[in-house]
Amino acid sequence: MATRFMIMPARRPTNFVLLLMSFQIMFGLLHSVQEWQTISEEENLEMERQLKLINKPPIKSFKTDYGDIFDCIDIYKQHAFDHPLLKDHKVQMEPKNIPKSMMEGESPRLLPNSIKCPPGSVLIKRTTKQDLFMAKQMNHPKSSRFRTTDGAVPSSFAFATVRYRKHNFGAKTTMNVWAPSTSSSQASMSSIWISNGPSEDLNLIEAGWAVIRPLYKDNYTRLFAFWTGGQKNKGCFNYVCPGFVQVHREISLGLVLNQISVYNGVQRDIEIGIFSDGEWWLKYFNQFIGYWPQKLFFYMYGGATKVEWGGHVFGPGNEPTPAMGSGHFPKDGLQNKSAYFKDTQMWDSVHLIYPQPGQLLAYSGRPDCYEAKLTPGVAPNPMDFFYGGPGQCNL
Ligand SMILES: *[C@@H]1O[C@H](CO)[C@@H](O)[C@H](O)[C@H]1NC(C)=O
Numbered sequence: 001m002a003t004r005f006m007i008m009p010a011r012r013p014t015n016f017v018l019l020l021m022s023f024q025i026m027f028g029l030l031h032s033v034q035e036w037q038t039i040s041e042e043e044n045l046e047m048e049r050q051l052k053l054i055n056k057p058p059i060k061s062f063k064t065d066y067g068d069i070f071d072c073i074d075i076y077k078q079h080a081f082d083h084p085l086l087k088d089h090k091v092q093m094e095p096k097n098i099p100k101s102m103m104e105g106e107s108p109r110l111l112p113n114s115i116k117c118p119p120g121s122v123l124i125k126r127t128t129k130q131d132l133f134m135a136k137q138m139n140h141p142k143s144s145r146f147r148t149t150d151g152a153v154p155s156s157f158a159f160a161t162v163r164y165r166k167h168n169f170g171a172k173t174t175m176n177v178w179a180p181s182t183s184s185s186q187a188s189m190s191s192i193w194i195s196n197g198p199s200e201d202l203n204l205i206e207a208g209w210a211v212i213r214p215l216y217k218d219n220y221t222r223l224f225a226f227w228t229g230g231q232k233n234k235g236c237f238n239y240v241c242p243g244f245v246q247v248h249r250e251i252s253l254g255l256v257l258n259q260i261s262v263y264n265g266v267q268r269d270i271e272i273g274i275f276s277d278g279e280w281w282l283k284y285f286n287q288f289i290g291y292w293p294q295k296l297f298f299y300m301y302g303g304a305t306k307v308e309w310g311g312h313v314f315g316p317g318n319e320p321t322p323a324m325g326s327g328h329f330p331k332d333g334l335q336n337k338s339a340y341f342k343d344t345q346m347w348d349s350v351h352l353i354y355p356q357p358g359q360l361l362a363y364s365g366r367p368d369c370y371e372a373k374l375t376p377g378v379a380p381n382p383m384d385f386f387y388g389g390p391g392q393c394n395l
């Protein structure tokens with residue numbers, strides 16, 4: 001099979017709108033973090049009140065070497081159940097109807113052996129004021145901060161993805177992990193993303209790794225997830241708003257991924273999966289971390305219709321854009337050099353199935369800054385996806 005490489009222009013507005021929808025949400029966030037100083041005493045008190053609501057009394061807490069605090073929370077008392085739709089939700093400890101073979105194998109530890117929550121509790125990264133401040137901005141998805149007219153600095157974003165339109169109950173992939181360089185107000189994210197619904201009311205679940213400087217105030221690469229159930233709902237990061245039911249005692253969203261790939265050297269992978277057995281489960285290697293109950297989604301009862309894999313970057317519009325993936329273009333070298341998604345498969349609720357190569361679409365919003373590329377994979381895997389670039393573009 002010949003190597004295929006497609007860069008498609010944004011032909012149909014719907015594609016573009018879909019992307020903007022969720023990016024716009026995150027964008028607003030990143031941009032507004034710069035206005036952190038402008039917060040009033042009243043707002044500060046309100047945030048403290050909210051934090052009390054979100055951060056349930058811990059059974060035990062840990063501070064990592066990276067300065068993050070993780071709490072062990074009674075599984076039944078976690079913030080997820082403050083969601084009005086989850087009042088009578090019965091906690092599921094593991095997925096139903098998912099083959100046990102999916103839970104076999106090893107998953108590298110992210111925390112020292114000493115960090116493990118006692119039975120009956122789950123590990124959850126403690127929400128900070130910074131998290132809240134960003135979440136607060138999500139209340140106004142319509143006030144497009146994209147093109148700010150109030151004299152504030154406009155935001156910029158760019159993406160390079162591979163897209164697959166196919167009915168599914170989830171997908172999995174293996175992606176190498178990098179630490180793309182960013183300025184203190186930029187973010188660079190790499191993820192798998194499952195969605196359904198009309199563009200103006202998109203339902204989506206996204207998970208992967210990211211460097212989000214304005215949020216964490218550091219340049220570590222962390223595990224992250226983002227979701228929205230549509231219905232004019234703002235999107236949600238990790239545990240900031242209620243919804244994601246954590247079940248794992250040792251792996252939390254927001255954890256630092258300390259094994260980073262080396263350019264022209266050893267590659268460090270993570271395996272990420274999103275699988276539906278009714279609820280939408282998040283899987284890290286062979287471990288199910290938790291799930292989004294299907295009730296949270298308006299359009300994802302009968303599965304999803306689209307999967308994307310790729311990178312997206314954000315930042316203020318007055319700075320050159322950050323690096324994506326490894327910071328190198330796929331065209332400048334693939335093995336050990338470029339960011340990838342390998343061994344990608346879709347879940348049809350019974351089997352894992354490789355995507356049909358002819359229906360995969362590589363797409364870059366700015367091919368001069370970031371590239372997305374499909375290449376034949378090792379059989380039976382028909383395709384590997386490579387993406388990324390140095391950025392440094394003015395958008
Ligand atoms: C991350 O920050 C540290 C210290 O601030 C710096 O030495 C390092 O080069 C940065 N890494 C990247 C990839 O930007």
Ligand SMILES: *[C@@H]1O[C@H](CO)[C@@H](O)[C@H](O)[C@H]1NC(C)=O
Nearest residue numbers: 264265266267334335336337
């Ligand atoms: C990639 O790196 C690995 C480990 O360092 C090495 O064994 C392998 O030969 C490299 N492959 C290429 C194509 O450079």
